[in-house]
Amino acid sequence: MKVGVFDSGLGGLTVVNAIIQTFNNAEIFYIADTQVAPYGIKSKEEILQHSFEVTKYLIAKHEIDVLIVACNTATSAAIKDLRTNFPNIIIIGTEPGIRPALNTTKTGSVGVLATRATLKGDKYQLLVNELSSSNSVKLYEQACPGLVEQIELGKIQTDDTFDMLENWLKPMCENGVDTIVLGCTHYPLVSSNIKKIMGENIKLIETGNAIANRLKDLTKEKNYATFENIKVFIYFTGELNTGMVNHILKDWLLGGKIIIRETKV
Numbered sequence: 001m002k003v004g005v006f007d008s009g010l011g012g013l014t015v016v017n018a019i020i021q022t023f024n025n026a027e028i029f030y031i032a033d034t035q036v037a038p039y040g041i042k043s044k045e046e047i048l049q050h051s052f053e054v055t056k057y058l059i060a061k062h063e064i065d066v067l068i069v070a071c072n073t074a075t076s077a078a079i080k081d082l083r084t085n086f087p088n089i090i091i092i093g094t095e096p097g098i099r100p101a102l103n104t105t106k107t108g109s110v111g112v113l114a115t116r117a118t119l120k121g122d123k124y125q126l127l128v129n130e131l132s133s134s135n136s137v138k139l140y141e142q143a144c145p146g147l148v149e150q151i152e153l154g155k156i157q158t159d160d161t162f163d164m165l166e167n168w169l170k171p172m173c174e175n176g177v178d179t180i181v182l183g184c185t186h187y188p189l190v191s192s193n194i195k196k197i198m199g200e201n202i203k204l205i206e207t208g209n210a211i212a213n214r215l216k217d218l219t220k221e222k223n224y225a226t227f228e229n230i231k232v233f234i235y236f237t238g239e240l241n242t243g244m245v246n247h248i249l250k251d252w253l254l255g256g257k258i259i260i261r262e263t264k265v
């Protein structure tokens, strides 16, 4: 099975991690669109255009069977058009896990961290409207400008990243938020900071496992040729912080489960 995965940068590797956990054989072609990152401050048209370029590249060069848009922001802006324009491949998107958060919260107060583009997007607005008609849960939504850049630079355990998060999370803490939706695939990489601020009992909802399970469901009928192990090919359009790549995929690298090649395109 040839799986194309893309994100603006390294965040989608949190989804790749979940796929590696679920599958023993697949070739993963990952694109970090770092020349354009961050997507979250771009217009819908720009995000759509870049999502199309990346998808066309993955189909033409790597003949992918499945595309995973491992980015909430690109899913919000482009998933509908991608499905219409590329009907011959399976396309899976990423959406903030509001539904599971509503089932998890005990206090009825849920935080949502996402990019500005995701929170403003029709897709998110529709989801929240639909769910709010049958739920009394209060949502505390917070865009996190600058956080993706910090993560791309590998500035995870730094004071400035901690301060940014503390500033956004304090009001959630004061309002009894017990569950936080990580509505950007980069944000699981700062989970330990979020726990330091919100307390160890905070429930963090990320979507990597749900995407891997969806991939399993949608491909079980298909008879894709099998590979002996997982191969991950990482391509990037601008710069790539290889230290961060190794940090994110370290468990698999140490276990020798994956083979990685990094190439600039």
Ligand code: DGL
Pocket: 007, 008, 009, 011, 012, 037, 038, 039, 040, 041, 070, 071, 072, 073, 074, 115, 118, 148, 183, 184, 185, 186
């Ligand atoms: N990882 C992304 C997401 O899930 C994109 C972040 C960005 O580039 O702003 O939304």
